Amino acid sequence: MEKNPYDILGVSPAASKAEITKAVAVAMKRKQYPVDVIAKAQKSLMKPEERIMADYLRPILPPIRRFKYSDLSALAESAPTLAILPEFDGLEQAIAQANQEENREREPLNLPFLELFNEGVTACQEGRYPKAIKYLEDYCHQCQEHNSQTYIQAQMWLIRAYQMGGQLPRAIALCQMLVNHSHPQVQTWANKTLPMLSGMSRV
Numbered sequence: 001m002e003k004n005p006y007d008i009l010g011v012s013p014a015a016s017k018a019e020i021t022k023a024v025a026v027a028m029k030r031k032q033y034p035v036d037v038i039a040k041a042q043k044s045l046m047k048p049e050e051r052i053m054a055d056y057l058r059p060i061l062p063p064i065r066r067f068k069y070s071d072l073s074a075l076a077e078s079a080p081t082l083a084i085l086p087e088f089d090g091l092e093q094a095i096a097q098a099n100q101e102e103n104r105e106r107e108p109l110n111l112p113f114l115e116l117f118n119e120g121v122t123a124c125q126e127g128r129y130p131k132a133i134k135y136l137e138d139y140c141h142q143c144q145e146h147n148s149q150t151y152i153q154a155q156m157w158l159i160r161a162y163q164m165g166g167q168l169p170r171a172i173a174l175c176q177m178l179v180n181h182s183h184p185q186v187q188t189w190a191n192k193t194l195p196m197l198s199g200m201s202r203v
Contacts, residue, residue: 005041014166048125129165172197
């Protein structure tokens, strides 16, 4: 059975591209998986359409087994020595670059109002959920026309960003607000989405 790319790189579904890049470098150094497997996992999480498949097809983790006393005998063995390959000499530089990209994602936004929505949607599609949340929240706070199509779409994308960004309670709360929206199509969408979100919260 093929392992999920999140498990191979050791990142959560909310990981940004910068965090994934850093995880790839660490996975290469750890050498738990072959290089081609790590590269495939990175490719899957960097492409939005493949990342969606990884998000929804991730298997449920099996229950943790109880350790027996005999299982601890492996702790007495000496730890293996890791040999760093020449092609990974620039590992520190790659990690530093990933840290810089991650810090840039946390910088305050200085975008015109109308660009906040587009940038928020793009960030969500690319899996940069913390940045998407920041863009879309700023847009919704500044927008005065709460019945406009763009404002409603921003809230829908914000629910998605909350969900994938590890803020499920906020996604549910916002979706509950849309259930009582005056527009029938918005109510229909919210009524279909809310049970799915509520079911995820009980897992």
